Amino acid sequence: MHILLIEDETDLRVMAVEGLRRRGFVVDAVGSLAAARDCLGVVRLDAAIVDRRLSDGEGLSLLPELARHGVPSLVATAYGDIEDRxxxxxxxxxxxxVKPYDLDEVAARLRALLRRPGQRMAPVLMQGRLRLDPAAQQAWLSDTPLDLGRREFALLQLLMEAAPNVVVRDTVQDRLYTLDEAVSPNALEAIVSRLRRRLAPAGCEIENRRGIGWRLVQGEVP
Structure with missing residues (x-):
């Protein structure tokens, strides 16, 4: 699940990014409305956390643009009165x-946003014995939960959404990494390799199209 965090308090922004990443989210974080607008349309976003009071304006002014891009918004504010809400x-x-917020609650609210009718979160995905629920951030082999890292989960979701078509390398990198993360030459191959080992019992294979990308195909169940 790819989140854009718009927060101009540096300490809070760093804390939230680290905490949400530990909870399985891919997070891009910016400190201004201008920087947030630069992100829209560049990467596929599942939701945004928007601070009300930003250094270059009112966070609420960004909401129509987020809506046009199909990005649901969770607004954060230090003001908890009913009129503000x-x-x-x-x-x-x-x-x-309301800030200060608990990150477990933030994570729960983000997942709840994406379960709402009308949001574009994909339905539960099925392929052979594999089942993946994007909103719950969980995948299963038959009825056994798979212990996947956040990038392994994001890659599996991307491959299942596209199957049996090839997902090009640039798309994989955009989904798995934030805009400010450096990606080493072999990083994607390492993630693919780990996921491939985890999927072996399901009979699903990640097929490499050299120089292009990867696709998920159903092989024989061992």
């Missing part, structure tokens, strides 16, 4: 949370 919801916020 109503203003945010009337401006188009999909949900609201």
């Amino acid at each position: 109503i203003a945010g919801l009337n401006a188009g916020a999909d949900d609201y949370i």
